[in-house]
Amino acid sequence: MIARISAIAGTELSILRRNMWLFMATLIMVLFALALTFAGSAPTGTLGVDMLTVSVASMTTLSVYLAPLLALMMSFDAISGDRDRGSLALLLTYPASRGEILLGKFTAQLAALAFAMTVGFGTAGALAGFSGGASADSLIALIRLVSTSIVLGAVFLGLGYMVSGFARSSTAAAGMSAGLWLIFVVLFDLGLLGAVVMDDGGTFTQHIFPWVMVANPADAFRVWNIAASDAVAVTSGMAGAASALPVWAAPLSLLLWPLAALLLARATFGRVEP
């Protein structure tokens, strides 16, 4: 089983390297992280925190958008692409189960994402630390940012496979992935914001809203990073919503999502007839 998973993963990694995906993803992460770190370094003095803290806060906001996007762009044609080429039927006649195929692709693409995240956020964090100071606290915040970004990426890899198994072609899968990204990252928050404004500080805002928010993996990611570090919370001004929840809520949601997404993907893949 391990041999078959690693055979799939090995091939997938050569594909990611060969078609420049690994390079592009890393480049995008480095450029955005650097730009945000140095553009957002202004409030350091007024808030009395070191520059790495500010940098982590900016990069958290960045990662909410970028991690799902990169993950979906890698994963959307994982199943539909093979089906379009006619090689999926062939692959499925080999002694590799659908679960093993999925896990192999997941391992390779998660490794590529992890590499891009570590290099991107690592470079920006190191530069921020050297030029504006760092502390043990802000260093832990950076490590937390990198690892939670990888978990957030894992969620959307799984969701991408689900869409890929569900769609009739790669083109349809690409469209559905874009829709998925919009819903989780943009529309969900807009909807919640609208509800809070309508509710005007009532029961919904106080008791239900934080839970609904943290059910979305992208928001759980944001809340986890912000609530865990007081300094980051100060700079991002999002402490209010996070403090209404128990500490475990956001980590639990974010860690359950990759599992749920992969199970959904496996179930969808199981119904695919090549």
Add this chain to the structure above:
Amino acid sequence: MANTLIVENADKFRGKAQVLKDINLTIAPGERLALLGHNGAGKSTLIKSILGLTPIRGGKISICGAAPGSAAARAATAFLPEAVSFHPALTGREQLNQFARLSGVRADVPALLERVGLSDALDRRIGTYSKGMRQRLGLAQVLLGNPKLALLDEPTSGLDPISRQDLYAIIDELAAKGTAVLIASHALTEVEARTDRIAIMRKGVKVADDTLAALSADAALQTSIRITARDGEADRIAAQIGGTRINGASVEIHCDAAAKMEALRHVAALGDAVADVSMTPPRLEDLYRHYAKEDHA
């Protein structure tokens, strides 16, 4: 020896339409079976059922005694999909290495690619391959690890005539090693000389399954004999032995396979009046038309 592939009373529905109706089929080790039929006749569906990619509703399929899609059946089966393609970013060597690792066999990949005539393209990306080269790559993975059963769906599509000869030579090698081979095809004339048995499907029903000779006899297809006459003798010949005038100098007669020798004796008796004789046995095309178009089921 026990049959490698046994299909018994297989039924399959897509929605309300029945795409396989009570199919029975066996292939013995080393036997080459041609599966013929128009598009939509159910050939590909039958192959997918045998591979376990799509379930059948009724009946039973066994590959070396194992159920379709089971680990044992997958290990025993090789498959060449119709017009297959692979990820364009990989090289031929990488793709074959992956298949070898997946099936857990130790394979000499360069030798396999040389066997199908791809040794020059070993380390080139599949994206640069022609259609025929991709088809050869697909054939190379069929040869991985001595399969007991090989299912080839339109294996000649996209191949030039020389490659087709190579393909059939490879199929013969497989069969000689004891692999049961199923070839789904439209290319009737090639299959004719290269297979042991022919099965014809029409609208999900198997309408024929026998050797070419037996099928020809059963369909009572006629052999045609064309006689080229010496100057001015054509009318006399036509009057004497029957048959139809084709042009000024030729007469054509049609007869059953059994009556062929008697007709030839008549022709020989004509003596000097005959300049030349040519004989066309029933072609697979005729047979195919007979079984696939007429209301045979």
